[in-house]
Amino acid sequence: MKIVQLTKNDWVIFMSAEEDYADKHFDQVVNKTEHLLEHYPNQVDVNFLKAKALMKLKRAAEAQQILIEFRDEMSQNSKRVAQMIQMSLENSCFMFARELNSMISSDYEAKILAAENQYRTVNSAKLIEQAKQFAHIGSLGVCNQVKGVEDARKLPLSEYLLAAKTVLSDPFLWQVTKTQVLLELVAVQVSDQVTLNWLDKQNYHIQLTRLKPVNQYASLTTVFQIIEARYTASDPIKLQLLEGELVTQSNYIYPFFDKVISDPQYWVKATIAQSFGDTIAANTESERAMLKWLATIHQAEGQMNMM
Template sequence: MDRNLQLANDAFKEQKWAQAAQLYEREYQTDPSEKVNHLLVKSLYEAHQYQVAHMVMMDNLNSYLMDDQHVILMVQILLANHQLLMAHVLTATVERLPQAIGQLIQQAETDARQKPDFNREYQAFYQLSALTLAQQQRVFEKGKQLPLNEWLTATKALLTDPFVKPIIRVSLLELVQKLKVAESFEFRWLDDKNYQITGNRLKSLAEFEKVGILESMLQDLMGNKDPMTQQLYQNELGLQMTLLYPFIDRAIPDPMTWVARLVRGDEVQSAALPAMYSVEWWQRKLSRIMSEMTGA
């Protein structure tokens, strides 16, 4: 064992946390292993360097889900960084949670409700539809610091609010899916109609087979186009899929026609409005939404 790692382990055993963190950090630069990651994160947490601990933990997050000890450490770090919702999201993926987790989250949520600015921040999240897109995105992120019950109460209203930007509505719905919430929600989709959905029956975006099919077809159609052009179309397709969640299959019955129009545009230019739910109708609608998002 090299001298630096021995010194780090000695400092860890003696609970000299700041010293251990400094030595493990040096070790982590040369050997970013799972074990050193865990020791560094634990040392940083105990030294109250919560933000740095969170950043290092995110390098190898899945390794913290493998045993009770590290699940508890993961949740402690998330809560120390006020990431209440993300603690719920990650623990939703663990089949058998350590008993301590529920107590940790419950205490953190009680503490959050007692903060002087809690009601103001809760109302800001609840009423984010009155804001610009950039402001909505900031408040959406800040909302992850709310206790789960308050977040869900506000989210149920926001999912049907026509003034919430589509990308924010979808982002909220994706969090509902990750939380595996066994409740029914109404969701306003891009066709401006409300649909009934159940949180724990939703698929993640990565689970849609059609997304992979569309990406492969786009790659084939692009052929030998330059990499930058290919990346632009891939990015556009990815954003389209996100905005169409969770009804991607409903919007795109014919992937080849969809990809062809994405790359080539309308085959025939016409002043007539496209038929509702046609490929042209969807892509024009998505193009308008994306233009608003980028300010183009």
């Protein structure tokens, strides 16, 4: 995300908004930051100040969405992360708070645990219903599954993990939903074992500590590097289309990239052929296996579009 620095005049407006925040004129803060964001939509300091003001105005959902959207950029500042964790706990977004905690050297685990326990005490019936809804997310359509996964980030860790185990073992659930749940568990650094009913409909017992974020799997990153080298200069539109296709693929085959992409060069050729209506020969058992995986992904994606 490209960050544009404020001009001198706009910096004066920002400083004025900070003074308004200190003076508790939170509506003025929102007005001034929204004016600045018309010209600098990705400016981190402006977005964070707006989020803080929205929290004071009891517009918690809007504030939290800003924190989620700019999580990676905002978390570059450890002092800011501490405030983001506090805001997220006030909004009962416990898993998101844990994501933030895992990104910094300071440890707010005790504070998060205390907030989770307090939430359990005050909202026990609501929490049971929230966890139940997440565990049975497979009964929903695709769009509602996406929303359900996002809503589940409000759960305390224990309830999230218990429901997630049901989600991951569901043979009828959309694979992309399972991937997003797995990645959430990886992001908060859970140390536990889960059973994943994967793309091939087989069950795999997975130790979560052995999993990595998507961008740390060499077979996948090599594929991205190949298409970037080939198309960045010559055909950026094709590059964008292929990158989108690779992201879709990754959502189906995580975490077994090395199992599926045995030859990154061939995988790129096959993906290009499939994306643009061409055919490609398979001369080895490995290549035939990769074509089968691509067909499986394509079939699963087609079924998803009918849900």
